[in-house]
Amino acid sequence: MRISPESAKLAHSIHFPSPMHLPFVRGAWLALLLLLSACATAPYRPVVTGSPPIPLLLISLDGVRPDYLERGITPHLSALAREGVHAKWMNPSYPSLTFPNHYTLVTGLRPNRHGIINNTMWDEHLGDFTLSNREAVGDARWWSGEPIWVSAEKAGMRTATMFWPGSEAAVGGVRPWQWRKFDHQMSIDQRVDQILAWLSLPAAERPQLATLYFEHIDTAGHEGGPDSLEVTEALRQVDAGIGRLMASLEARGLRDKINMIVVSDHGMAATSPQRTVIVEDLISPEDARVVTTGQVVGFTPKPGREAVAAQKLLGKHGAVECWRKQDMPARWHYGTHPRIPPIVCQADEGWLLVKRATYEKGVSIGWQGGGSHGYDPALPSMRAIFIAHGPAFRERMTVPGFDNVDVYPLLARLMGVSPAENDGDAQTLLPILKPASKEESDPQR
Numbered sequence: 001m002r003i004s005p006e007s008a009k010l011a012h013s014i015h016f017p018s019p020m021h022l023p024f025v026r027g028a029w030l031a032l033l034l035l036l037s038a039c040a041t042a043p044y045r046p047v048v049t050g051s052p053p054i055p056l057l058l059i060s061l062d063g064v065r066p067d068y069l070e071r072g073i074t075p076h077l078s079a080l081a082r083e084g085v086h087a088k089w090m091n092p093s094y095p096s097l098t099f100p101n102h103y104t105l106v107t108g109l110r111p112n113r114h115g116i117i118n119n120t121m122w123d124e125h126l127g128d129f130t131l132s133n134r135e136a137v138g139d140a141r142w143w144s145g146e147p148i149w150v151s152a153e154k155a156g157m158r159t160a161t162m163f164w165p166g167s168e169a170a171v172g173g174v175r176p177w178q179w180r181k182f183d184h185q186m187s188i189d190q191r192v193d194q195i196l197a198w199l200s201l202p203a204a205e206r207p208q209l210a211t212l213y214f215e216h217i218d219t220a221g222h223e224g225g226p227d228s229l230e231v232t233e234a235l236r237q238v239d240a241g242i243g244r245l246m247a248s249l250e251a252r253g254l255r256d257k258i259n260m261i262v263v264s265d266h267g268m269a270a271t272s273p274q275r276t277v278i279v280e281d282l283i284s285p286e287d288a289r290v291v292t293t294g295q296v297v298g299f300t301p302k303p304g305r306e307a308v309a310a311q312k313l314l315g316k317h318g319a320v321e322c323w324r325k326q327d328m329p330a331r332w333h334y335g336t337h338p339r340i341p342p343i344v345c346q347a348d349e350g351w352l353l354v355k356r357a358t359y360e361k362g363v364s365i366g367w368q369g370g371g372s373h374g375y376d377p378a379l380p381s382m383r384a385i386f387i388a389h390g391p392a393f394r395e396r397m398t399v400p401g402f403d404n405v406d407v408y409p410l411l412a413r414l415m416g417v418s419p420a421e422n423d424g425d426a427q428t429l430l431p432i433l434k435p436a437s438k439e440e441s442d443p444q445r
């Protein structure tokens with residue numbers, strides 16, 4: 001639903017009959033007299049130009065690839081995709097990791113601009129950032145840009161987050177009306193129940209934007225790889241949760257009165273002990289500090305060791321390629337943020353770059369491989385999903401792949417707020433919206 005600033009203003013305007021429409025009124029002075037008397041006697045009648053805004057529910061299924069929805073095990077998600085709009089795929093931003101991409105989805109900024117340049121970071125003023133560092137995750141100084149819930153709250157709307165990276169920090173001094181600290185023990189059903197509770201509030205009290213997040217399929221993908229039984233089982237469970245959400249909304253008469261967008265942050269590729277590179281074989285810890293390992297590996301040369309580090313690291317080494325941050329491929333739009341370490345190495349699809357101790361620990365517990373992401377966002381295995389369903393969206397429509405920075409301008413439009421500066425293109429997803437006139441004139445909304 002679009003709440004245009006005009007209709008918001010009009011909803012608060014006052015209507016009274018104009019004296020100029022009366023046939024016996026001749027002079028302006030008489031008109032003025034009549035107007036004054038009309039003001040004094042006629043009851044104030046607000047002009048109601050809009051019905052209660054349609055809530056927007058943004059759901060993220062971490063680590064879900066588009067092909068997962070074609071495996072015949074996700075009837076509810078597949079139905080949403082079939083009935084509404086779905087993209088063939090959505091391109092993650094670089095790096096294809098969870099925190100950078102979730103924050104891109106809600107700000108329209110690439111990680112290089114919003115500052116969450118990796119799941120693991122080091123900042124010269126703020127120190128270390130990791131997903132398990134609750135203090136850092138909730139510290140607004142890490143999070144730049146303006147997430148959609150902040151824009152909406154500033155515009156006087158209520159927002160509620162059932163988990164979303166960034167929602168635990170008071171970005172720009174603003175938090176969602178309701179938000180929750182991430183807790184992986186909170187079950188799928190409990191999360192769905194919380195969303196149902198929020199959306200079932202009376203129209204004047206319920207949030208106009210809510211988020212819902214599930215990490216289960218990503219966790220299964222890491223453990224068993226994209227083609228594993230673990231992924232199948234997690235897909236079934238999350239799909240059942242979505243099914244229960246839709247059925248409960250239906251029972252409350254809300255199923256078709258909610259705009260829903262279902263996205264993922266990135267895909268998943270199979271990993272293997274045979275596709276592992278040991279960091280210490282590339283460079284000694286005496287020459288450079290390793291800031292991140294895995295697929296996107298950041299190095300900060302030790303003082304006085306810059307030339308040695310550059311000589312050892314820069315260039316292509318088998319399945320790993322390293323650049324000075326400013327020389328990274330332009331299509332990744334990455335490399336200028338101060339938090340990005342001076343040298344960044346990117347692993348090829350399915351390869352891992354890990355410290356020797358990590359590798360040996362894996363061998364000792366019989367690690368046979370699994371799955372990971374963080375690879376080139378252009379790889380089909382890194383593709384994310386996008387589904388849109390509800391009264392604002394067209395039906396039975398498939399759109400081509402697009403970049404995830406384009407989601408934010410759509411969110412801003414649906415919330416009726418002017419988008420903050422962003423890297424997305426507002427035109428990309430315009431065709432998925434029903435024409436405004438139809439949507440706004442439908443009295444049943």
Ligand code: AMP
Nearest residue numbers: 097098099119131137164165182215218
């Ligand atoms: P990744 O390492 O990129 O696969 O990150 C996925 C993991 O991020 C999930 O398994 C969660 O444990 C974690 N995660 C997701 N959302 C949050 C959050 N809001 N706060 C902390 N950790 C999170």
Ligand code: ZN
Nearest residue numbers: 062063098265
């Ligand atoms: Zn993720």
Ligand code: ZN
Nearest residue numbers: 063098218222
């Ligand atoms: Zn993951």
